[in-house]
Amino acid sequence: MMEPLVHLQSFEHDALGDRSYLIADRGSGLAAVVDPQREIEAYLRAADLLGCRVVLALETHLHNDFVSGARRLHDEHGAEVIGSRRAELGFAHRAVAGGDVVRLGEVEIQVLDTPGHTPEHVAYLVPGAPAVLFSGGALLPGGAARIDLFGPQLAATLADDAFATIRRLLALDDDTRVLATHGAGSFCSSGVQRRRETTVAEERERNRFARVLDAAGLLREATRDVPPVPRYYARVRALNRVGAGAAPPAARLLPTAFAALARSRAVTVLDTRPEREYCAEHIDGALAVPYGGAFGPWVAWIAPDELPLAVVAGSDDAARRVSIGLAAVGRDDVAGYVTNVNELGLPLAHVGRANPDLLAADYDATVVDVRWDAEWDEGHIPYALHIPLPDLAARANEVPRTDRVAVHCRSGYRSVIGVSLLERAGVPNLAHLPGGIEAWGDAGGIVMG
Incomplete structure (x- = not known):
């Protein structure tokens, strides 16, 4: 001692x-x-x-x-x-x-x-x-x-x-x-x-x-x-x-001000709410990175540096935590936040939450795996398209515009980000797989190494 x-x-x-x-x-x-x-x-x-x-x-x-x-x-x-x-x-x-x-x-x-x-x-x-x-x-x-x-x-x-x-x-x-x-x-x-x-x-x-x-x-x-x-x-x-000082706190925006920023396309709309809330209803084209997990690193990696962030949070307290998480990776450029997407007058969208039992039997669906190469090598869905998450926006044109596109990762966090990236790229009929490949395996889906 x-x-x-x-x-x-x-x-x-x-x-x-x-x-x-x-x-x-x-x-x-x-x-x-x-x-x-x-x-x-x-x-x-x-x-x-x-x-x-x-x-x-x-x-x-x-x-x-x-x-x-x-x-x-x-x-x-x-x-x-x-x-x-x-x-x-x-x-x-x-x-x-x-x-x-x-x-x-x-x-x-x-x-x-x-x-x-x-x-x-x-x-x-x-x-x-x-x-x-x-x-x-x-x-x-x-x-x-x-x-x-x-x-x-x-x-x-x-x-x-x-x-x-x-x-x-x-x-x-x-x-x-x-x-x-x-x-x-x-x-x-x-x-x-x-x-x-x-x-x-x-x-x-x-x-x-x-x-x-x-x-x-x-x-x-x-x-x-x-x-x-x-x-x-x-x-x-x-x-x-050079050293960093304290990050400025995020400011709540009036719905009209937030909507004007979103329509101007001078910001990246960042939806930080839990996965279920995002899937049920979100601003069309928003980038989704649910608060939790490796939140700050993924935003810093995926969100364009050249545009400030307009945040959708679940509450004022959630917005405060989001602001701290963004400051930890140097994203001080938060234009402000709102907590209710229904009062903005902006087009809303939703994405599905795929059922692993049904997906395992749906051979017409396109399955996109956004995990790392090493994870793919350890085991993957046989007919999945593999595009690691950081590459997904640049390679979105490789995803077929089919009736159904399901995105998955290991446990369901990265797939939400992936779904939002594909939506921003114009891919229709999207769903993500809650529980990821772990849920797929539990449902009896085939995994090949």
């Missing part, structure tokens, strides 16, 4: 598949946050309950998948931002490199150079019995964060770095606790295990990169069966270099 006056607390960010950590030295009343998210209030409340004040924001790297809260902690609360010298942050910070030591009251925090996931990556080691390693993306339960985010040429260089980094981290003491930022739900991760915490000893035994013989082997393993790099990653990384 660490010294009793030192308190550690993790913060789960399920929609992003990431974690942040609070280190509090109750003896000095000082606290630090490792890889803070943009919504910083939870860290401040936790520190306050411990009688501590957040004075440090420790960044392991320039994040690609979420907007950091480090600059907010500095600008609004006076915390010092600690970041890699190679990150070249464009706001006030202390640049560090391997071998440097950062002090938090009586707590010593050692900086380790750990390039691989990104060129500038560092990790933070707190000595103790046991020691605690805040590994960012350098070492994850069962793997490490992706090295291919910057293209194939740099991936080869980062594979060399990651191979050396992982070997160095696996040489730490057996009982060293490993607390990673990226988890299994992050698009920055691939093939990692769903464990919140691990140890160096466990990773020597279970990590898929522990037994690769060289950097070339790591490159092959790390780039096998990975999904495409989300197109918004470069934008978020650039934003984190």
